[in-house]
Amino acid sequence: MNAILEDSGDDTKGFFDPNTNDNLTYLQLLDRCVIDPSTGLTLLPIHDPSSSLNHTFIGYDIKKVFKGVMVKVTCGKYMGMTVSLWELLMSEYFTEQQRQAFIEQYRNKTLTIEIIVTKVLEIIEHSVKTANVVFEGIREKVTANQLAEADIITENDLADLREGKKTVKDVTENESVQTYLQGKPSIAGVMLPDSQIMSVYQARQKGILRPGTSLVLLEAQAATGFIIDPIANRKFSVDDAVKARVIGADLHAKLSSAEKAVTGYQDPYTGKKISLFQAMQNDLIVKDHGIRLLEAQIATGGIIDPVNSHRIPVHIAYKLGYFDTEMNQILCDPTDDTKGFFDPNTHENLTYMQLLSRCVTDQSTDLCLLTIKGNDKRVTIGGSAKEVFQTTYVSVRYGRFSNKKVTLWDLINSEYLSEEKRQELLKRYNVNGLRGKVSILELLNSAIIDEKTYKNVLEGKLTIKDLAEMGTVRNFLSGTSCIAGVILQKSNQKMSIYQAKKEGYLTPGTALCLLEAQAATGFIIDPIQDRKLTVEEALKQKVLVPELYEKLLAAEKAVTGYKDPYTGKTISLFEAIKKDLIVKQHGIRLLEAQIATGGIIDPLTGLHLPLEVAFKKGYFDADLNKILADQSDDTKGFFDPTTQENLTYMEMLARCIKDPETGLFLLPIRFDAKCHAIY
Template identity: 55%
Template sequence: MNQILSDPDDDTKGFFDPNTQENLTYLQLVERCVKDPVTGLSLLVIVGKGKGEFYFFVDEATKLVLKSTTTTRAGGKYQGTVVSLWDLLYSRYITEEKRRELVQQYKSGSITIDQFLEIILTIIQQTKDVTAEDLLESNIIDETLFNDLSAGKVTVTEVSEMDSVRQYLKGTNSIAGVYLQSTKETLSIYEARRRGLLTPGTSLVLLEAQAATGFVIDPVNNKKLSVEEAVAQCVVGQEWKNKLLSAERAVTGYKDPYTGNTISLFQALKRDLIVKDHGIRLLEAQIATGGIIDPVHSHRVPVQVAYARGYFDEEMNQILSDPDDDTKGFFDPNTQENLTYLQLVERCVKDPVTGLSLLVIVGKGEFYFFVDEATKLVLKSTTTTRAGGKYQGTAVSLWDLLYSRYITEEKRRELVQQYKSGSITIDQFLEIILTIIQQTNSKTTFHGIRKDVTAEDLLESNIIDETLFNDLSAGKVTVTEVNEMDSVRQYLKGTNSIAGVYLQSTKETLSIYEARRRGLLTPGTSLVLLEAQAATGFVIDPVNNKKLSVEEAVAQCVVDQEWKNKLLSAERAVTGYKDPYTGNTISLFQALKKDLIVKDHGIRLLEAQIATGGIIDPVHSHRVPVQVAYARGYFDEEMNQILSDPDDDTKGFFDPNTQENLTYLQLVERCVKDPVTGLSLLVIVGKGEFYFFVDEATKLVLKSTTTTRAGGKYQGTVVSLWDLLYSRYITEEKRRELVQQYKSGSITIDQFLEIILTIIQQTKDVTAEDLLESNIIDETLFNDLSAGKVTVTEVSEMDSVRQYLKGTNSIAGVYLQSTKETLSIYEARRRGLLTPGTSLVLLEAQAATGFVIDPVNNKKLSVEEAVAQCVVGQEWKNKLLSAERAVTGYKDPYTGNTISLFQALKRDLIVKDHGIRLLEAQIATGGIIDPVHSHRVPVQVAYARGYFDEEMNQILSDPDDDTKGFFDPNTQENLTYLQLVERCVNDPITGLSLLPLQS
């Protein structure tokens, strides 16, 4: 059998690669798999046929070469053993992307097998593991933190993210490339030299500094490369390979010719293994980018540790502390000055996308901005504790504030020039900076759970991106707009916790505590529900729709004094626990890991937070995405496993109707929504009453049954039956009825889906009776239609009918006269051709008259679809969904009925100016929309149905500048929508109305 398996042929290769149609052994097929980055499981790749997808795998011939190429120089976990290049290639040191790249380079002949091996060995050497013991021995972490790490009280990720640790593991930015001021181009150092922008000497010392501080950098593609890789990828030329390999030894270590040991850059310098000036230059670059590198342990070390290990001494410190022109080893090509590496780094600009430091190159006659050494010294020595924001409570220099993200490049230049010209004093300089920071924070402050949250907090938590942060800082979007984005609101406000109880027999809403007082809930059930409220933000008074702190809830008798201490303890899941060792504020999970709270109790509160929007960061007072929670030590994989696969021990909540233990999410999903407040209420049924809920088995079936045929807002998307069942198309009564029919076996799951799809379809259909009742067709035409004398298609095509069913053209997009381009409204805004305000009102008008329009592809889309297809950005989704209600209808908060735009306006459910603008757009594009019947109606019918009145008719018939809600960007005039439509041009192919934009 061993012989059979050792020498397989096609008869014994029992597995099959569906991509290449080959018979393979199981091992061969496993070796073609990719690893799931989260679970580590092996997954078989399937590539699409005829879609131009590339299928990467290592063929048998290449694999044989890689397996037969061995080395004893790998180090790390392979120290002292013979290991194959194949095993190294598939080790955790090499990323999937790097693996593909190297195999392709080898197969194409770009690199030899020896070069392949050298590249791999360099990568492994540069990414050596650093143990907690290494960090402790290097005084990078202290004994307490080491013990906490060993005990699992803090994670490796948390420690790695600490500034004090990251500096030594990753370093700070070296000079990555060149920024050409005249063309705004980013170039690699070598490319700048090739174009004659840098001399060979300047280029070489900059590249040597890169190699000696970690990696050669490709700033165009944002890649960090070993010297071997950089040469292979032509980021540097072959002629400098040996010099750069020599500089790279400042990272990987030099070999002591007497002992064979690995020694550091400084030690090599002392042994005259490298030229003094060259060594000093590399050493200074290391210090300027985070610290001297210990090549044995593969990380940087604090100065005192460098002294102790012989990597530095007082004489060298003196040389570097007081540099003269002989030891200033770097050169500013713009000013012809010799500088230290740190001075040159400080003259660089940051690439706004990659964050890399780029050396500015200016042409003749161009202005070169930099801060001279004398000014820099003053700025660095001027400090304050009044900066606030991320600097709250710390002393920070004016230099650091000037180069913070609060200050734009333009403002920075302006202030430095004013100071140098004597227009402002250093004190005035500081006050101006502090005012900018204060104004930025006040302009961009959000209401968190318990305290204000800055835009910077949201950026650092990956809740908003850099672009949105900059738009917010520049006033291009408002705090209100950002607040309304689903992706932001979830983390600032969370989703509904269980707010109270709904007593089915009396239709009463009660607080949790009142339900307990009446004996409807046990004390235990009541307490865990109230603790979940406190731990997810606030104790809730569902009767008066109030959110209260525990202190307020006790004072207002929403809960009793007896539970105050327990609820104050639960509330710390929001406000933070105090670490008894450090005095720092720590999160719920961290308190759990430090045994400051009982495990079951902590898990219950953590699960409630996750079920209501995300884990709460008590320091910043908002919820955070899961990955950020991992990074900050607020969650870990072990806890994720516990909560992902709950059993009765971890199901910490209780359904009093069924006596089941449930997760918080399961219990929330059994709640009903209060029609007025929108709060989630736990239903309590009396004896003999029917308790409606969807059991877990049924829920699983409903969630796993999907369709792409739902239409409406779900057009073109995969949606689950569960989501359709709980959509606005299905009433509470119909929902109950269908679930009961399915559970009783009266209908199958396929029939269930078809019924739901039919309801959704019928909700949108317009009947002939509707048209007759709306005076769109007369009795004669109705009878002819009923008798089959005319068809639905014929009637639909009549101008008098089509106007009310389809409307006339809204402004679909923009026509750029200079280039003859058609653009969507959002694309025009993105290119700066329309202001955000003008763009938004035009998109709202689209949504309020039927659909958001993609004029390039001639598509009409719901808001949901438009966002999904990137026709509009996520940041405007909520505003456009609100405008779309002018078509689908608003909900009357008093009756629950669907009402029209005008009725919502009369009930003050929408802002007057906004409502008038949308109403005017509807009238201009065919008539007022009846959201109940889903079509437009003649004016007299609108009057009769309460969708319009004489007062509004007067306002719209005689508009002034206050009611002209639209704007012509070409003439800067305020116009009505009809006036603006009449200035549009028609697309000759699609017939869509496009707003022409002149240069």
């Protein structure tokens, strides 16, 4: 068989050149192919006189010339050998850019073969001289040539290193070079209010950070270089971090996956090492997860080249296919979808860069630490007030924001304000609402207070306490009392709605309607101990039983909001009725209870709204107003167990007695009403 293949007659020339119509051996056909510079693959050219193929690829004729020129090499891996000019050009001593330049200059006849040979030998000699000049990369040594190819150092720097005019130390004193080699600090751990420092994993174990928050912070560490122990100021690979017990074995798999953003992913088709961005393109990593890791890399010094173990400038990342314009646009215009990190202090979703800007630097280690503010009596702010702070820009003259315009929100949450001062500012702006804090701006926007009152609070002329005690404001903040329970006539015994049902004074249907009205107007009420509870709290405190839980949880959404199945946004009770997320008759009953106890509830702010404001917001309309105004039996959704009448909630409230001890409204029930409830 060897003799047959060596004597390649027409019988063994089993391949055909479509350009020359020759029968060839495979080796001969390979020889006539061109090399694709971007992939290194061998392609068979189909000649077309109008094609620019020969200007893009290394053609057969040039390849044949370069293969025919033999060169004796005196240094490097080819030392003492005579090899073809083609083999030298295709070796690791030359970048694709250099290769293309030589081919183009030969094609344009600006360089002769002899001059090319001389230059090729010079480059090999220089490469050998600088091969021993190495820098500390992220995980491996990096040569001066690699840094020059990545535009991290200049050709002049390379020449100075080669000739001994500069040392590695000299070059790495350049801040830009140091950043590309080692990166900038990632978030290494947390600092507690008492200045105690903890690793991210310790904070997770102690419940200071949520599992999800801590995981993304640890993934960011792994994807930017190392897992960090901020106490000992040591850096570990994921494997070593598990061995050193800096992290638990439970996170090993997830963090090893994130670490591939540094060490490289394996292309399942070629087996080659590829970058984080290429892994995203090949669906080896979920896009949202990949964006989070990529953004962390960019925020800490630049995209990591896993092949050469250092970070690279953006234009080099484009060139290598490690980044593109679409991804750049996504990261430049961060929406909530791309804000993959969570601030445990303000409960905001942020980019990694934004979260880094809120960290402090530990003076003894230079590590970046996320400060955890004290939770005792902390004031938070949300809704439209937060939006105002985030869209109000301030020009700053000093500090790290010097000569920049930053948002009021960023300034409030920066290191320049003590926690005490921050809380003081937020307290001046916040009012206690139905289920959380409400800003005075929201009161103004909802026409609950006027402009003059708003300014008086901001200027300190009127305190938040005084404002909240104003009758109209108090009613819109927390509502008026719903039907909190029952009172037995003659004995004056007070009972909760559930207890009255259990004792037989209320039918299950009547009790459920009254409990749903409680849930839909704010809270489940325990009139005996004067407690207001969420549905979940009521179940835990055994004010309710499990069989009522789901129904009352559904009614509670009239306060907390329903989720629009199409947009995912929080919508009001009325909007839920219109979208058929709740049965109309049931929804009208809950809405009527809200109106009777202070106004329609805005689930976004937790405020009871004046009717005209509810109209404007789309939380009410003329048709529904007409239905409620024309109170037929169809809209009388509540039942008086004493008189056996169907009533509106307002009519039921009018029949209640105010408890002098608690101020709660209690429905009077005749002692003999138990018979009606049973029979």
